[in-house]
Amino acid sequence: MNAPTRPNDYSAYPDAKGRFGDFGGQYVPETLMPLVHDLTAAYEAAKADPAFQAELGGYLTHYVGRPSPLYFAERLTAHYGGAKIYLKREELNHTGSHKINNCMGQILLAMRMGKTRIIAETGAGQHGVATATVCARFGLPCVVYMGAVDVERQKPNVFRMNLLGAEVRPVTSGSATLKDAMNEALRDWVTNVHDTYYLIGTAAGMHPYPEMVRDFQAVIGREVREQIVEAEGRLPDAVIACVGGGSNAIGIFHPFLNDEGVKLYGVEAAGEGMDTDRHAAAINGGRPGVLHGNMTYLLQDREGQITEAHSISAGLDYPGIGPEHSWLHDVGRATYLTATDAESLEAFMLLSKLEGILPAIESAHALARVGDVAREVGKGGVVVLNLSGRGDKDVNTVATHLGRQI
Amino acid sequence: MTKSRIDARFAALKAEGRAAFVSYVMAGDPDADTALAILKGLPAAGADLIEVGFPFSDPMAEGPPIQRAAQRALAKGMTLHGTLDLIRAFRGGDQATPIILMGYMNPLVSWGFEAFAKAAADAGVDGMIVVDCPPEEADPLADALEANGMALIFLTTPTTDDKRLPTVIRRASGFVYYVSVAGVTGVKEADAQAVAPNVERIRKASGLPVAVGFGIKTPERASAIAQVADGVVVGSALVDEVAEAVDLNEDVTTRVLSKVESLAKAVRVSRRGLTAV
Known part of the structure; x- marks a missing residue:
């Protein structure tokens, strides 16, 4: 890695390739590349749209x-x-x-993109609960992937998600924790490319998620x-x-x-x-x-x-x-x-x-x-x-x- | 560098008028010695090209069969270094069969692209498929591989439309891999009817042979795909044989190679359509 330089304006990042210096980028299978490009374009448009921001602001005030x-x-x-x-x-x-701030932003974006099915990963269950909550609020089906180990140690949150109408799918592959839940959510997305929106819960993953989640938070x-x-x-x-x-x-x-x-x-x-x-x-x-x-x-x-x-x-x-x-x-x-x-x-x-x-x-x-x-x-x-x-x-x-x- | 093994093999098969049978094996599955025995037996069993998976802890585009194969291999201590040792051992007895490594970015990033490319070329690797390395992120790796005479083989998928195709094949060499289904490996079934126009489109745009994979499990399916594509890749169905042989306490090598024979035979007798490159 090159010696990092300190920028004059941090708000100019990520760059057009989704990079923060050497970090970030879009390392995803080809099947998903057109989708992440679509998502990037849809998010940039929403970000610049006062009507989207006003709608989000309204829900943040009155619902969150x-x-x-x-x-x-x-x-x-x-x-x-x-x-x-x-x-x-x-x-x-x-x-x-804080998880709900991001979920509210992304669910409005998903609906704006015409997506009809929401998937998410969760570790402790907080992001899963927040995702299930906004899905209930807007009437969208929701599947939450959760490591089988986490399902066991976070039972109350699993039940909360069920009460909110979400399906929780325990993930047994790999180490059966958050990273494996994320792998499984990506596998779902690769398989259901046309109708599904992947609502990532943290400022990580491929561009534009780190930027988008940051902006909503x-x-x-x-x-x-x-x-x-x-x-x-x-x-x-x-x-x-x-x-x-x-x-x-x-x-x-x-x-x-x-x-x-x-x-x-x-x-x-x-x-x-x-x-x-x-x-x-x-x-x-x-x-x-x-x-x-x-x-x-x-x-x-x-x-x-x-x-x-x-x-x-x-x-x-x-x-x-x-x-x-x-x-x-x-x-x-x-x-x-x-x-x-x-x-x-x-x-x-x-x-x-x-x-x-x-x-x-x-x-x-x-x-x-x-x-x-x-x-x-x-x-x-x-x-x-x-x-x-x-x-x-x-x-x-x-x-x-x-x-x-x- | 003389003509690459990949180019030579596809040219020879084109002259024969048939598609290539590309056989996948996970390095170290179920253990290093057995994987080497399978590898050594593949050319005689009918594999024209060989894809060797190098295991990764988080294979996000794989279905359960290859996920489990990777876990079996990792549990036995297989690594990217160990994978190159296998290739080196294979090359001791076979200088003609092209070997393509298939896996994920992080072990390559961890090794360093330049150092890895040198070591891989030295071991006798001909090309790489890196599932989570789309063309947008490929330049540093492609440069390193090219400098060492290896091909970077790109994946195209049902979501790769005409607008995107030029981006994907910009640095393609060797052949182009067409992922026949939107999904993970080894779950949905490939449909030859739907595959044919895409193969044609990619072949025309890239000027390279097109091999089709993901979702080909049976000799019947392999035969149907062989009529429309330049290569037929089978992976999950073979690693499933490994798993079953282990479960049933059968000889793994015999079982896998017998499956390869039946698939390779189906590809060999299937005359390719007249849509020459």
Whole structure:
């Protein structure tokens, strides 16, 4: 790879070939190439269409419940004794996470393209629930692929999807987790090219998904800009978010990329520790390669076989990361930290007790590092954390790790 | 570089007036030694060209048979390096049969295109099919292969329309692979009637032989496709034989080669239509 150069304008990316520097692209089988070209054209047209944006805005306000609050976490701030910590309350959205922002955008696009069947992949089930939700709302049939291992450990979400009318197909191939669910969704798409829309849940995969999902999630960062200026009269010193595929992180980062004074921190899942092979930190523990249609940092062995990710959080349990994050890492615009399962559990309990908010175990990874960032920024500074989801879905996992029966 | 083995083989078969039978085998399935025995037996069993799959953990365009074959091979420790070792061993006894490697991008990216291309050419590989490398992303790999005298064989599909076809065949060499169904390998069945006009269209546009694959499982189907195409590729039906032989504790090599014989015979007796290149 060439030495990366830092761009003058981050908003100009990806380029026409769907690249963020060396990362991104469209590595898909030929059968899908005409479809991803159609999707790119349809998305570019929708993006530029005020009527589409107005329709999306209406649903985000009245159905999703946007804008989500930006909340000053007073007791958490006092606990760490550093910069003021604000929480962007994405967990208050309909369905309990940021995932719905993207699903709403993509379902409107799918209908605009005349597609009549929706497929999706899901890990923890949050994206599957959000997809099933918008499919129910607009009356479209929905098939969700989910690794058989995840189906077993996320039973309540499987039932939620069923209640919403979606068919959940357990995937037993490969390691039977999120990456295999994505393989299976791609196989479905290759087989049903004419009527089917693949609603990808994170800012990864082939172009235009990383750009499109980022754009639909960037509403988070745009709101934060307005809300923090109203609250503090200035932009924050730092923004922090957890990163699996990285859609909540890129959503809050993107509107700040050109503000070099705002430091950006992503937190990857370190699982049982970065000194073990049981983690999900693609940037901190992987190297660039091609999977699921894009060039990006991946967990892989020396022969280029993808290795299994491990995290207490099913939502971060993916061996890759969105290509824009890989690029932001290489050019040094964002810093990627890690948090272990144990640190995240501790942060989960801390926020619950100090602020009365149960965070998603995914978001708890960002919470596990926010103290370090707040202290580094120091008193008088301002840090915004993306609280991307709520933790009700995780109470069984947390109880198990605490050795409690519920 | 002298005339490539791929070009020479298709030219010879054209002179014979018949289509090529292209046989797929997954490297390392069910283990390295058995895969080598199958490989060595293929030319005598009637394979005119051989596709050797190199296993990948996440084969997104494969149906269950080849997914499972890749998993069996990976479980036995097969790698891209190991695949080239197999080819080298095969070349020790056969200098004529073209060998095409088929697989996915990441093992190639991991190795590095230039270094891999050198090693592959040295082992006796003639061409590559890389399923998740569409023409838009192909230049770096195509450059490396070309520099080492190997062909990059592109896939065309039912969704490759006339507008897109020139993009796909821009750097095509050796032959063009026509994927006869929209779908993964080994699930839907290919229909010779629907395939014929597409083969003609691609042959005319590219000036290259067109081999048809995905969804050809029986001698009858192979024979029908052989009448309209320059090559007939069978993959999933053969790896299924491996799986069944393993399950039934039969001799894998015997079982696979006997299936190859029946398919190759069907292709050989099927006179190709008069639509010469």
